[in-house]
Amino acid sequence: MEEAKKILQKTHGGLDVFKHYLGEDCTAQFFRNPYRKDKRASCRLYKNESGGDSYYYFLQDFGDSQFCGNCFVIVAKLLGYNLNTDFKRLLEQIDRDMKLNVFSSYDDGFHGKQVKLKKVIACGSKEKQCSxxxxxxxxxxxxxxxxxxxxxxxxxxxxxxxxxxxxxxxxxxxxxxxxxxxxxxxxxxxxxxxxxxxxxxxxxxxxxxxxxxxxxGDLPKPYIFGWNKLPTSGERVFITGGEKDVLSLAAHGFYGIAFNSETAKVPEDKLKELSERFKEIIFLYDSDETGIKESKERVEDFKNRYNVSRLQLPLEGSKKEKDISDYFAIGNTTEDFIKLINEQRT
Incomplete structure (x- = not known):
């Protein structure tokens, strides 16, 4: 609509609209979303150049992709407008709230909506699991x-x-x-x-x-990533911390599986089956405090019944350098990993 273009032109590509409804904090490099439970500053505004003098601002919420879009998308979400059926009403409210004088008059029966502050918890957060x-x-x-x-x-x-x-x-x-x-x-x-x-x-x-x-969908119990990709038998299999680790191992010629987390209980029936198919089972967890502790406990739990061991990667244990995928990302090769297995397996 022509009115939408005029609003963007009068508000510096929608920047002033974001400031009006989100507050001045939204001009910071990163800011907290005031309309949901956001412990971190996970939002950022980006300027989208469309060519010539045309541009608009776009909100990216790294904590919840539901809060992403231009100023019209975000304000519609905050005020409860349907973009498909209520777009003109939305523009009218923005125009009236900000006194932009884009519309000479408003439709009969126009009633602006009030922003209702509410705390929305993203699905998959620690506070709450979505059903x-x-x-x-x-x-x-x-x-x-x-x-x-x-x-x-x-x-x-x-x-x-x-x-x-x-x-x-x-x-x-x-x-x-x-x-x-x-x-x-x-x-x-x-x-x-x-x-x-x-x-x-x-x-x-x-x-x-x-x-x-x-x-x-229904999460299998236990959830084991990579299980159905294992061969019927082999030299060794790694139990590692996550899906990306399994993929990285596979891309370098190794077999691996991952449970839902390093702290997840390892079912003994699965470990027994692995011991019948592979000559050795190696726990390859992160090189941080939790990974080291959990891998040691797993070996202690099963060492008297199965051929299990653990391998600790020579990494600093930080978020950027702690698992097998990081090990390969910093330049180590398949040959380096084989050498490490032979030297450090305990």
């Missing part, structure tokens, strides 16, 4: 930038496809209470899906989001 009754993912081809992200860990597209990892364009959800929401991938916040149960369930991975993991 999903339906979900509909839309996948797409991996972009060059997405493949570049995986390649830093030595993971190629062939490995991703072999392990049923897909690039998610978007996914719509229906909760058990009937409420609907969606997550949408962007170049800044990509979404990947670890599919399980023949596609009946997905574990979403958002590496650049505050809430990195979400689940939809």
């Amino acid at each position: 999903i009754s339906e979900f509909k993912p839309i996948t797409k081809h991996f972009s060059d930038k997405e493949l570049e992200y995986w390649q830093r860990y030595g993971i190629d597209e062939k490995t991703l496809l072999r392990y049923d990892v897909k690039s998610i364009k978007s996914c719509s959800f229906v909760k058990t209470d009937g409420k609907k929401f969606a997550i949408v991938s962007s170049e800044l916040v990509p979404i990947y899906g670890y599919y399980f149960n023949g596609g009946l369930g997905i574990k979403f991975y958002r590496p650049k989001s505050e809430y990195r993991f979400m689940y939809a």
Whole structure:
């Protein structure tokens, strides 16, 4: 609509609209979302150049992709407008609230809505788990930038496809209470899906989001990533900390599995089956305090019954350098890893 263009022109590409409804803090490099429970400053405004003198501002919330969009998308969400059916009403309210004088008059029966502060907890957060009754993912081809992200860990597209990892364009959800929401991938916040149960369930991975993991579908008990990709027998198998670690191992020629976390209980029946198929089982957890503690406890639990050991990576244990995918990302090779296995296995 022409009025939308005029509003953008009068508000410096929507920047003043964001400031009006979100407060002056939104001009900081990163700021907290005042409309949801946000402990971190996870929001940022970006200027989108459209060519010539045309530009607009775009809000990216790294903690919750539901709060992403231009000023009209965000204000519609805050005020409860439907962009498809109420767009003109939305523009009228912005015009009236900010006294922009874009409209000479308003439609009969116009009543502006009030912003209601509310705390929204992103699905998958530590505070609360969402109950999903339906979900509909839309996948797409991996972009060059997405493949570049995986390649830093030595993971190629062939490995991703072999392990049923897909690039998610978007996914719509229906909760058990009937409420609907969606997550949408962007170049800044990509979404990947670890599919399980023949596609009946997905574990979403958002590496650049505050809430990195979400689940939809029935999560198997136990959840074991990579189990159905193991051979019937082999020299060794690694039990590692996460899906990306399994993928990185696979891309370098090793077999591995991961439970839902390093602190998850390892079922003895699964360990027994692994011992019958592989000559040795190696716990390869993170090189931080938790990973070292948990791997030592697992070996202590099972060492008298199975051929288990642990391998500690020569990494500093920080967020950027603690697991096997980081080990390969900083330049170590397959040969380096084999040498480490032979030298340091305990």
